[in-house]
Amino acid sequence: MKLTTRKALHLISFLLISNALLAQKSLLSQLKGEWIKEEIALEDGSTLFNPEIVESQYILSFINDDSLVVTYNGRSNYHRFDLSDSTIKYRGTTFKIVRLEKPILEVIETNSEDGYKPLKFKLLYKPTYDLSIIPNQYQAKNGEVVFERIPGLIEPKFIDPRFTAMDFIYNEFRFPEYKKGGFVLRFVVTDDGKVTGARMIASSHPKYDQRMIQALEKTKKKWLPAQYNGQNINCEVEYNFDLGWSESGSENSEANKRYESEQSKDYGDYYFDLKNYKSAIYYYSKSIESNPYNIDSYYKRAACYVFRKDIQSACGDYQQLGILNQVKAQELFDKYCDTFEPKKSE
Numbered sequence: 001m002k003l004t005t006r007k008a009l010h011l012i013s014f015l016l017i018s019n020a021l022l023a024q025k026s027l028l029s030q031l032k033g034e035w036i037k038e039e040i041a042l043e044d045g046s047t048l049f050n051p052e053i054v055e056s057q058y059i060l061s062f063i064n065d066d067s068l069v070v071t072y073n074g075r076s077n078y079h080r081f082d083l084s085d086s087t088i089k090y091r092g093t094t095f096k097i098v099r100l101e102k103p104i105l106e107v108i109e110t111n112s113e114d115g116y117k118p119l120k121f122k123l124l125y126k127p128t129y130d131l132s133i134i135p136n137q138y139q140a141k142n143g144e145v146v147f148e149r150i151p152g153l154i155e156p157k158f159i160d161p162r163f164t165a166m167d168f169i170y171n172e173f174r175f176p177e178y179k180k181g182g183f184v185l186r187f188v189v190t191d192d193g194k195v196t197g198a199r200m201i202a203s204s205h206p207k208y209d210q211r212m213i214q215a216l217e218k219t220k221k222k223w224l225p226a227q228y229n230g231q232n233i234n235c236e237v238e239y240n241f242d243l244g245w246s247e248s249g250s251e252n253s254e255a256n257k258r259y260e261s262e263q264s265k266d267y268g269d270y271y272f273d274l275k276n277y278k279s280a281i282y283y284y285s286k287s288i289e290s291n292p293y294n295i296d297s298y299y300k301r302a303a304c305y306v307f308r309k310d311i312q313s314a315c316g317d318y319q320q321l322g323i324l325n326q327v328k329a330q331e332l333f334d335k336y337c338d339t340f341e342p343k344k345s346e
Contacts, residue, residue, distance in 0.1 A: 034061045035123035043118040047325035049293035057152045074164035076157040103128035127230040146234045156189035157224040172215035180244040191232040193223045261291030277304040315340040
């Protein structure tokens with residue numbers, strides 16, 4: 001009897017392990033391929049207003065059962081990854097898979113740094129996304145079809161842990177820092193990752209053209225071919241190196257406002273920690289004035305109002321956060337602000 005029970009337990013254990021392995025194999029099979037970021041939000045679904053994160057490029061390319069290429073804002077590199085209990089781990093990053101139904105992959109950060117709220121990523125399976133793209137193409141002299149690059153969608157991957165392809169070429173180009181100029185470089189990365197057909201399309205200093213071509217030559221063996229509809233393709237790449245003053249005044253102004261907003265928020269945090277809520281409210285208000293999408297400043301100012309027993313003002317901030325699609329704030333508003341009456345503009 002004991003022997004029979006032991007055999008049964010061994011059989012159950014074997015079946016459980018086998019089922020777990022089969023489930024993991026199935027998950028790996030579904031993950032294989034390229035996934036491109038469509039949306040980034042906070043874990044609870046609240047809208048994120050940090051343009052550096054929201055507008056970033058993020059691609060996960062699962063090569064095989066334990067390696068992937070991660071592309072972030074043009075920088076691509078190989079990583080080993082581990083998949084266990086629907087959790088992806090690679091180089092200090094941990095994602096929990098909450099949805100995997102091609103063409104959609106949704107993951108949530110489970111190891112965000114202290115002080116940072118976990119992010120939720122929605123990624124699309126690129127071969128499916130490609131059905132909505134019609135890239136320009138032409139037939140080269142050798143008869144092969146070449147597709148024109150679409151940044152972030154149809155382009156080869158430059159494998160380097162530190163540099164984007166443009167940064168690498170510029171670093172090797174070594175154009176004199178005291179000079180201003182412009183260069184347009186065009187080349188093709190073939191469907192097997194080779195660089196060919198390099199030529200200068202425009203140049204302000206022709207005597208430096210060959211140096212630019214030589215800088216490109218140093219990128220050889222660092223490319224993965226572009227893909228379209230799940231197939232490797234030949235891709236024409238054109239880089240415009242504008243080495244003069246190009247940043248517009250409006251871009252500077254927006255960047256300055258975001259900086260001023262964060263600086264005011266830091267002052268607000270300082271007074272908040274001292275429990276000087278009146279001064280904290282002043283600086284959080286300045287922060288919001290500089291950047292009306294600074295979510296943390298709204299939350300902190302609302303907390304100051306609560307500590308000062310000014311619930312109506314706190315509810316005003318919760319209401320504004322709700323308008324900005326902040327789930328937690330909407331829940332707080334619904335719970336505590338039944339009697340809230342918006343201030344009438346004079």
